Amino acid sequence: MAEFSPKLKEALSLVQKPGRYTGGEPGCTYKDKANVDVRMAFCFPDTYEIGMSFLGEKILYELLNRHENWWCERAFMPWVDMKEQMERLHIPLYCLESKDPLTDFDIVGFSLEYELCYTNILAMLDLAGIPLRAADRDERRTKAYSTFASLLKGWNVGASKRKLGSRVKLNAFSGW
Numbered sequence: 001m002a003e004f005s006p007k008l009k010e011a012l013s014l015v016q017k018p019g020r021y022t023g024g025e026p027g028c029t030y031k032d033k034a035n036v037d038v039r040m041a042f043c044f045p046d047t048y049e050i051g052m053s054f055l056g057e058k059i060l061y062e063l064l065n066r067h068e069n070w071w072c073e074r075a076f077m078p079w080v081d082m083k084e085q086m087e088r089l090h091i092p093l094y095c096l097e098s099k100d101p102l103t104d105f106d107i108v109g110f111s112l113e114y115e116l117c118y119t120n121i122l123a124m125l126d127l128a129g130i131p132l133r134a135a136d137r138d139e140r141r142t143k144a145y146s147t148f149a150s151l152l153k154g155w156n157v158g159a160s161k162r163k164l165g166s167r168v169k170l171n172a173f174s175g176w
Contacts, residue, residue, distance in 0.1 A: 002099035011085035020048035023096030029065040037069040041105040045120035073097040093128040102128035
C-alpha cells in the first residue's frame with residue numbers, strides 16, 4: 001500500500017470522512033508498478049459511497065485487474081471539504097491504491113451513469129491538472145495527456161456523447 005504524503009495527511013485530518021480517500025478496503029488490487037504495462041485510472045464522477053455502490057464499477061475493476069500486466073486503480077470525485085483541502089494544499093487528484101496523480105496513468109477513464117455528473121468530470125480533470133480542452137494538452141508532458149481518450153459510458157447516457165466530446169476529446173465505449 002502507498003504511503004501518505006504529509007500534505008495528504010494534513011488534508012485528511014481536516015475532512016469529515018477521511019476514509020473516502022484512503023483506499024485499502026477489502027477487494028482492492030495492488031500491483032507492482034514496475035511489473036505492469038498498462039495503468040488505468042478508473043474515475044467515477046461522484047463520491048466514493050455512490051461509486052462503490054455501483055455494481056458495474058466493481059465488475060470492470062475486477063475484470064481489468066485480472067490481466068497480470070494491467071493495473072486498474074480507482075478515483076472518485078472528492079466531497080467539497082476534501083476538494084477545498086486538495087486545492088489549498090495543491091494535491092492533485094489521485095487514485096486510491098497507489099496515491100499517484102491521474103497524470104501518471106496511461107489511460108484515464110470515466111464511468112458515467114447520469115448526466116448530472118458531467119460537470120464533475122470537468123472538476124476532476126481540473127483537480128488532476130489535466131487541461132479541459134484537448135487543444136491545450138501537451139501530448140509529450142505525461143502519459144495521461146497523450147492517451148487521455150477514454151470515456152467509459154454507462155447505459156443511461158449512451159446517447160449524450162456530443163455534450164462532452166468536442167470539448168474534452170473523449171472516446172466513448174457503451175453498451176456494457
